Amino acid sequence: MSVASRSSRAMEVLRAMLEPRLDARAQEWLALACDECSRLPDRAEVRFPTLISLASRKVPRGALEPSNSAREAARELVPGWNPERWTILDAARAMLVLSRAHLDGPQAVAILDEVFRHADVGELCALHRSLQLLPDNARFAWRAGEGCRSSMGAVYEAAACDTGLPCARFDDLAWRQLVVKALFVGAPVARIHGLDQRLDAELARMVLDLVDERRSAGRGIPPGAWACLGAHGGLRARDSMLRELDRGQAAGRAGAILGLARAGHADLVAGHAAGGESDPLVLAALSSARSARPSQDDYAHLHGL
Amino acid sequence: MRFFDPHIHMTSRTTDDLEAMSKAGVRAIIEPAFWLGQPRTSVGSFIDYWSSLVGWERFRAAQFGVAHYCAMGLNSKEANDEGLAREVLAELPRFAFKEGVVAIGEIGYDEITKAEEKAYQWQLEFAVQHDMVVMVHSPHRDKKNGIRRSIAVAKECGLSMEKLVVDHNNEETVQDVLDAGAWAAFTIYPHTKMGSERMVEIVRQYGPRRIIVDSSADWGVSDPLSVPKTARLMLERGIDPAAVELTTWQNALDAYGQSGQIDMEALLKTPVVDQRQLYHQNSVLRGQAPRVEETVPND
Numbered sequence: 353m354s355v356a357s358r359s360s361r362a363m364e365v366l367r368a369m370l371e372p373r374l375d376a377r378a379q380e381w382l383a384l385a386c387d388e389c390s391r392l393p394d395r396a397e398v399r400f401p402t403l404i405s406l407a408s409r410k411v412p413r414g415a416l417e418p419s420n421s422a423r424e425a426a427r428e429l430v431p432g433w434n435p436e437r438w439t440i441l442d443a444a445r446a447m448l449v450l451s452r453a454h455l456d457g458p459q460a461v462a463i464l465d466e467v468f469r470h471a472d473v474g475e476l477c478a479l480h481r482s483l484q485l486l487p488d489n490a491r492f493a494w495r496a497g498e499g500c501r502s503s504m505g506a507v508y509e510a511a512a513c514d515t516g517l518p519c520a521r522f523d524d525l526a527w528r529q530l531v532v533k534a535l536f537v538g539a540p541v542a543r544i545h546g547l548d549q550r551l552d553a554e555l556a557r558m559v560l561d562l563v564d565e566r567r568s569a570g571r572g573i574p575p576g577a578w579a580c581l582g583a584h585g586g587l588r589a590r591d592s593m594l595r596e597l598d599r600g601q602a603a604g605r606a607g608a609i610l611g612l613a614r615a616g617h618a619d620l621v622a623g624h625a626a627g628g629e630s631d632p633l634v635l636a637a638l639s640s641a642r643s644a645r646p647s648q649d650d651y652a653h654l655h656g657l
Numbered sequence: 658m659r660f661f662d663p664h665i666h667m668t669s670r671t672t673d674d675l676e677a678m679s680k681a682g683v684r685a686i687i688e689p690a691f692w693l694g695q696p697r698t699s700v701g702s703f704i705d706y707w708s709s710l711v712g713w714e715r716f717r718a719a720q721f722g723v724a725h726y727c728a729m730g731l732n733s734k735e736a737n738d739e740g741l742a743r744e745v746l747a748e749l750p751r752f753a754f755k756e757g758v759v760a761i762g763e764i765g766y767d768e769i770t771k772a773e774e775k776a777y778q779w780q781l782e783f784a785v786q787h788d789m790v791v792m793v794h795s796p797h798r799d800k801k802n803g804i805r806r807s808i809a810v811a812k813e814c815g816l817s818m819e820k821l822v823v824d825h826n827n828e829e830t831v832q833d834v835l836d837a838g839a840w841a842a843f844t845i846y847p848h849t850k851m852g853s854e855r856m857v858e859i860v861r862q863y864g865p866r867r868i869i870v871d872s873s874a875d876w877g878v879s880d881p882l883s884v885p886k887t888a889r890l891m892l893e894r895g896i897d898p899a900a901v902e903l904t905t906w907q908n909a910l911d912a913y914g915q916s917g918q919i920d921m922e923a924l925l926k927t928p929v930v931d932q933r934q935l936y937h938q939n940s941v942l943r944g945q946a947p948r949v950e951e952t953v954p955n956d
């Protein structure tokens with residue numbers, strides 16, 4: 353499929369998700385605004401950012417709540433695209449972005465920079481969510497990295513989670529920083545698309561350093577930390593997870609069990625199972641650790657516990 | 658009780674203030690764009706300041722269960738740098754329609770110069786064209802004359818008076834503002850000018866209609882708890898509780914709610930402090946456990 357037709361297919365998917373959420377007036381405004389975006393000149397200018405802003409005054413607030421079939425269509429079209437947590441406004445703004453003329457041309461980065469530079473929090477979220485849908489989105493990797501450096505969790509999640517762009521386009525340094533930042537801001541690592549494909553020894557070291565820092569400070573460790581090691585942490589990771597099994601809360605123990613299984617320590621998992629564990633969260637982790645090698649998705653329900 | 662402080666410069670205040678405001682029942686605030694105590698030297702610093710009003714400052718306030726709205730504009734003091742003012746006004750439309758922008762403000766006069774008038778008129782016309790509310794900062798010197806002129810020019814520009822809020826009033830100016838049909842806001846300054854005691858007498862004399870109390874707390878000596886403290890004094894001195902509610906909550910909501918940017922339903926819910934919600938980050942919480950699902954106390 354050509355990149356241009358992927359963008360137009362993404363518009364169809366968005367349109368289908370928006371249709372049940374917009375009344376006639378909002379639909380009419382959005383159609384006119386998209387049409388205007390499609391006729392804007394090939395340079396950074398003020399009208400496009402204004403339309404992105406105005407959308408908040410024309411489109412209702414609230415969650416997009418896409419149907420299962422719409423989510424399926426999104427996932428099939430763009431690897432990593434999960435609109436489950438999008439708002440209606442995010443989707444409308446993504447429509448405007450995809451309608452913008454010349455985003456396949458050499459001015460695309462400058463045109464989008466102009467919008468990002470003056471964006472408020474809601475706009476930043478929508479813009480970051482839209483980047484994955486654009487043609488040749490490697491051009492926007494630096495911009496996406498800016499979002500992953502944000503200390504505003506909503507912006508971070510929009511740039512880092514439920515999108516395939518970072519996994520496909522970030523260099524190693526940016527990627528590892530993104531993953532460690534998730535642990536700092538309390539974002540769910542399970543929703544970082546491609547986490548399991550891009551684990552390495554350097555990331556494991558960074559995460560284990562963070563774990564040690566947290567322990568020195570007497571603070572808890574997010575269960576997702578144990579999803580960031582794979583088989584790359586060696587004995588240091590093994591010992592750190594055993595310590596979590598010994599002293600951690602239930603969610604941390606469950607995360608460590610999954611982590612041990614991911615690192616190939618079936619014997620240690622079995623040993624813990626024999627040791628009289630009774631917490632349902634940990635028992636569930638033990639059972640999934642014994643049936644198959646756990647994936648990042650197995651950490652989803654541990655987030656925030 | 659719950660309070661709305663419709664004029665406060667949170668960018669100059671600390672998280673201690675936000676915590677105290679939240680505890681005292683301040684549910685919502687408006688942060689109007691103003692100067693920084695000294696003039697800015699480039700349009701870029703206006704842009705970054707405006708961005709912070711719809712970004713970081715809103716996020717900081719939300720972490721303490723305080724809904725943050727703002728007003729966008731070029732203030733009168735900096736309007737006197739005419740070259741810069743032209744550049745700044747050209748950027749204003751980018752920010753005026755962002756979520757949570759409830760007014761153009763604070764604008765108006767400082768020394769009542771020609772340059773101030775030019776920027777004021779430009780912004781009034783912009784507000785009229787886009788059907789927006791205007792928050793006017795009245796001058797501290799030659800106040801009575803400045804307020805009369807602010808109202809007259811706003812009328813000339815076609816602004817309807819229910820869309821006009823004139824701030825920093827006192828006993829000498831309130832009648833002019835009320836007679837014009839505009840909203841009269843009062844800034845409670847500790848030690849000087851308008852104190853809570855004078856405010857009690859103004860509400861006693863003029864009634865609560867179209868009267869609004871605010872703190873205008875900023876980088877100077879000021880009190881972010883002025884609104885709840887004044888409300889308490891009004892109640893102690895026998896002002897009707899309904900009048901207290903109007904002047905410290907409902908009137909400001911009615912005035913700025915005309916923007917359509919205040920989600921009344923969300924605001925009326927019992928606020929909950931959830932520092933995990935919406936924007937997790939580490940710059941407000943430095944190692945502390947996030948406060949989660951604590952109901953904000955009501956009195």
Ligand SMILES: [Zn+2]
Pocket residue numbers: 664666689691763873
């Ligand atoms: Zn002020």
